[in-house]
Amino acid sequence: MSKIIILGAHGLLGQNLVRQLSKSYNIYGFGIEPAGQFAIDRVMEYDRCDITDIDQLKSIKMNADCAAVINAAAYTNVDGAEDNPELAYKLNRDAIQNLLEVMPDDVPLVHVSTDYIFNGSAGPYREADPIDPQGVYAQSKWAGEKLLLDSGHPTIVIRPNVLYGNGERLTSSFVAWLVGELSAGRQVNIVDDQFNNPTYAKRLAEVTDLLISKRALGTWHFGSREVVSRYTFALKIADVFMLDATLIRPISTTKLGQRAPRPMKSGLVCDKLAGELNYSILPIHAELEMLREEMYAR
Numbered sequence: 001m002s003k004i005i006i007l008g009a010h011g012l013l014g015q016n017l018v019r020q021l022s023k024s025y026n027i028y029g030f031g032i033e034p035a036g037q038f039a040i041d042r043v044m045e046y047d048r049c050d051i052t053d054i055d056q057l058k059s060i061k062m063n064a065d066c067a068a069v070i071n072a073a074a075y076t077n078v079d080g081a082e083d084n085p086e087l088a089y090k091l092n093r094d095a096i097q098n099l100l101e102v103m104p105d106d107v108p109l110v111h112v113s114t115d116y117i118f119n120g121s122a123g124p125y126r127e128a129d130p131i132d133p134q135g136v137y138a139q140s141k142w143a144g145e146k147l148l149l150d151s152g153h154p155t156i157v158i159r160p161n162v163l164y165g166n167g168e169r170l171t172s173s174f175v176a177w178l179v180g181e182l183s184a185g186r187q188v189n190i191v192d193d194q195f196n197n198p199t200y201a202k203r204l205a206e207v208t209d210l211l212i213s214k215r216a217l218g219t220w221h222f223g224s225r226e227v228v229s230r231y232t233f234a235l236k237i238a239d240v241f242m243l244d245a246t247l248i249r250p251i252s253t254t255k256l257g258q259r260a261p262r263p264m265k266s267g268l269v270c271d272k273l274a275g276e277l278n279y280s281i282l283p284i285h286a287e288l289e290m291l292r293e294e295m296y297a298r
């Protein structure tokens, strides 16, 4: 079995990648937390690697039997990035430069980008549409992606939007947060003027597996079949998880006053993935049902 290195293996996507890819590869997982064990589906050893520290990256053996290195680590706090631009750039741009310096030339790097690199005036977006990131998080993510694309290194760039899924100690899953709030009977205000087609992390991990197995270098968009407002997405979540939808109140982005700008009319066209790799793009409802099954099967 060849091996795959996953950086940021403790995050929402990282955990899903570990689950998916351990079916056919030896997985070497690294996180920012001290070395220890994963206990996601089964106990698994992992090590510490801070991707902003080039010496720690150099100590990882990324040799020729490595099918890919996946970077699932990032600074993902969109509003926090406005107050911590140095940290956002250190992780989302400078760490990519570190990776490029330590990686062998022939090992592909899989990098996870975001729909936030578009300005959100005319989505959904195709892979080649013009880039215009707004806000520090978006600009730092694009700065890292651009470094990679300009480097000539064999690269697979995957762009999801509104990533959600199953995992432990999640900090960035909208569904996990909403299910928690509604289950506790708390009222929530959800924007009804931000549009996208959310990405289910379990299937994003499947897509990553497929892209690596085919060595499908280039940029790929992946989300669900319909573009909906965040409010509509929240109603679908309440429906599938049988929670009280009357607790969900629509609010405008202006009224909510989020610190960082958001792409309003966003979303990702997934025709390239569906056409070239024959991967089916599913409706949101179907993916939410898969998530519910996944959560209650545990």
Ligand SMILES: NC(=O)c1ccc[n+]([C@@H]2O[C@H](COP(=O)([O-])OP(=O)(O)OC[C@H]3O[C@@H](n4cnc5c(N)ncnc54)[C@H](OP(=O)(O)O)[C@@H]3O)[C@@H](O)[C@H]2O)c1
Pocket (backbone or CB within 6 Å): 007, 008, 009, 010, 011, 012, 013, 014, 031, 032, 033, 049, 050, 051, 052, 072, 073, 074, 075, 076, 091, 112, 113, 114, 115, 141, 160, 161, 162, 163, 164, 170, 171, 172, 173
């Ligand atoms: N979440 C979304 O809605 C969304 C949407 C579009 C694109 N994306 C992109 O998808 C990718 C995965 O996101 P995610 O939702 O899985 O994020 P996440 O859950 O926040 O995971 C990121 C992981 O990176 C780790 N990390 C932080 N600093 C690190 C460092 N210096 N070295 C190594 N690891 C470090 C974090 O550890 P700690 O938690 O301990 O800090 C966390 O485990 C990111 O590139 C993100 O930009 C996310």
